[in-house]
Amino acid sequence: MDQTRQIDALTEEWLDRVRWIARQHYKVTDACFTLVGSDQQWCRNSDGSVSTDIPNALSPNHHTLRHNELFVIEDASLHPEFASHPQVVGSPHWRFYAGVPVRDIEGSCIGTLCLLHTSPIPARTLDFEMLHVLAHQIEDEIGRYLLTQRPPGLTPDQIDTLTGLPDRGLLQKLMKEELALARQSQGNLSVCLINLDGFKSINESHGNAAGNAVLQVIAERLRDAVRRKDVVTYLGGDEFAIILRDVLKPAISQRILDQIRMPVQTEEHVHSLTASMGITCYPDDEADADALLHHAYQAMYSAKESGKNGYCYFDLKLHHFRRERLATARKVRLALSQQQLELFYQPKIDYHFDTVTAFEGLLRWRLPSGKILPPGCFLPQIEHTWLDIEIGKYVIDKAVTAIEEIMRRGLPYSVSVNVNPSSFLDSGFVDHLHRTLSHHDRNFVERLTLEILESTSPQEDMEAIAANIQTCLRLGLQLSLDDFGTGQSSLSYLRTFPTQKVKIDRSFVMGMLDNPEDEAIVAAIIGLSKSFNRQSIAEGVENGSIEAHLKDLGCDIGQGFYYSPALPFDEALQWAENYQRRH
Known part of the structure; x- marks a missing residue:
């Protein structure tokens, strides 16, 4: 039997000690360690080491290995398979058997450690945990021996x-x-x-x-x-x-x-x-x-x-997310270099004069196929990266170019763009903003509004952000708080940043006709804006009923699909011209 070679290192003294522990713990007649082959089994028991030619069908050990789990016979003389076993009908007249598998280093079952007794024993009276522990000790000893033998080809x-x-x-x-x-x-x-x-x-x-x-x-x-x-x-x-x-x-x-x-x-x-x-x-x-x-x-x-x-x-899901994020970042970087990113412009309506007063520049990605992707498809993947800062610079440049064209045509409109406050911690972004605005007079700069999104930056960073924004405000640009009311720091932002405008989040505006709480929040933000001498802007105006209610509450400016979606620059100016003619 090949397995007996593995047992050379297991001295008789060591095996007998394991067997002795099992006998004493369970108070049985004998405990045996058996290696099972295809037609033989090698056994170490009280009689020493012996090989026998016992057919598989008659061996409880083979049954233990086939099922790869604890196997118990409470009374072999009553068992249909083993009542005629030679060691049951003859000496030593075993009645009780409990065996657990022993595995080699490959995890394959090679033998058993079993308990034998000459009288029946109810299984419920025994805890077999110790038997499993002793079997594991034998497995470890076999493994230790095999690991000391240098594998073929190992240098x-x-x-x-x-x-x-x-x-x-x-x-x-x-x-x-x-x-x-x-x-x-x-x-x-x-x-x-x-x-x-x-x-x-x-x-x-x-x-x-x-x-x-x-x-x-x-x-x-x-x-x-x-x-x-x-x-x-x-x-x-x-x-x-x-x-x-x-x-x-x-x-x-x-x-x-x-x-x-x-x-x-x-x-x-x-x-x-x-x-x-x-x-x-x-x-x-x-x-x-x-x-x-x-x-x-x-x-x-x-x-x-x-x-x-x-x-x-x-974290496999996080890994796939990061890979997708990197892949998207590479594509966005290429799109940025190939001028595939552009601003679409959504009009803002002054409720006091019923005129178009400004546009919000919203980033879009025009694929070579002609398909237009909204920012939600790519901006989250590059958030808080250097590419996020570069796109911020790009958006500023596009907004400035739009204002230049608006002024060249003699139109009164201003332009707003979204900016993450953390961008103002980047010296490159701040320098770029300064250089860009320094080329224009104050009347021009006042037409640019930065819509500040709420940030999770720590307080010390917020102080630095506020200081950098203050420097930019001295040049004349306008500041608006975007999505006001949705974050935990909205009121703090109102106090920290010297904003001229407050934009009410679309979720409150769209729900105000059906949800009294949303209506109360919209009314409160409008009132708060007036108290702080800020303009109130409502985004998410989807129908005339919402518009009418906002006007009743005293809102200053409205924006939404009720008027127009975001459009390419020339189409947006044409829409504004048509709106002014109708009103």
Whole structure:
């Protein structure tokens, strides 16, 4: 039997000790360790080691292995399959049997650890947890023996001399083999990347010798923290990797980190360490070997960013989101360079004079196919990036060009554009705005309104933003609070920024006829605007009833599809001309 070769390292004394523990714990006649072959089984019991030619159908051990789980016979003499078993009808007249499978390093069942008794025993009177524990000990011993045997083709330079673990180069080979095996067997595979927190300070404070000693201890602890069939490797520096043939459960992750957290005693000092661990699992993460390791790295960095001393699973949805975001950013960058982005203009109606007073410039992406994409399809993917700032500059330039043309035609309209307050933290954006506006007189600059969106920036940033905006306001540009009433800081913004206008969010305006609370909010914002000497602008005017009610409440300006959608520049000016003729 091939399996008996694996047992050479398991001394009779060690096996007998495991069997003795099982006998004493369960108070049974005998406990046996059995390796099962196709037509034979090798058994270590009270009579020593023996091989027998027992047919599979007559062996309870084969039944245990076929079902790969605990198998119990309370009274063999009453069992339909085993009542005629030679060892039941003859010596030693077994009645009770309880066996659990023993697996090799590949996870395949190779034998059993079983309890035998000459009298029947009700299964409900026994707890079989200890039997499972002892079986795992045998599995570990088999695995330990196999890992000491150098695999074919393995060279000494693939084993790290300090830790005795496979190195980074061998990890790549092992990853590919394990992944192929998992795919073939439709199994699971977990890849863990471990980075020791604070290890650098040990080397700097106590020297490389102390650091090396710590690494050796950590390497041994990691081997002990996982099963022998799992692979622990050393990547160099302060990093280790573990490959497990299973989905890594939180309890096991915590056990690995607990092993690292235990103080490490070197010759002169006791060192305390923690670790950050990143985990990714196949087949949920259906990547190749290199990508799996890269994803484990990403998860490890997430653990670091979350405060270290913990673990994070690779977030596949977030990964796909980031990839889509990067892909969109590349396309937007190309669109920006090829002038595919443009402003469409939606008119604003002055309710006191019933005239067009301004336009809001809304960004659109005109694809080569002619399709027009609204900003919601691409701006969220580039938010808080350098490209966001560049598009902000681009929008300012387009708005200025529009105002130049409006003034050239002798028209009275102004133009507003949306700006994220965090843009004013970027010196490049602020400088660009200054340079652009400095080329024009105050009458021109006053026609440009920046609609400020609410930001989640911390208070110290808001103070810097307010200071930079104040500098720009001295040039004469106008400021409006956009989507007022929807955020937690709306009133604070009204106090912080010297705005001339307040825009009521469309959600309140569109719901004001049916929802008394929305109506109350709109009325309150209009009243608040008057108290602060600000113009009130309502966006989302969808019909004449909303317009009439806004006028009754004293709103100054309206904007919405009741008048016109956002249009290309020339079409918007033509619409405004037609509106003025009708009114």
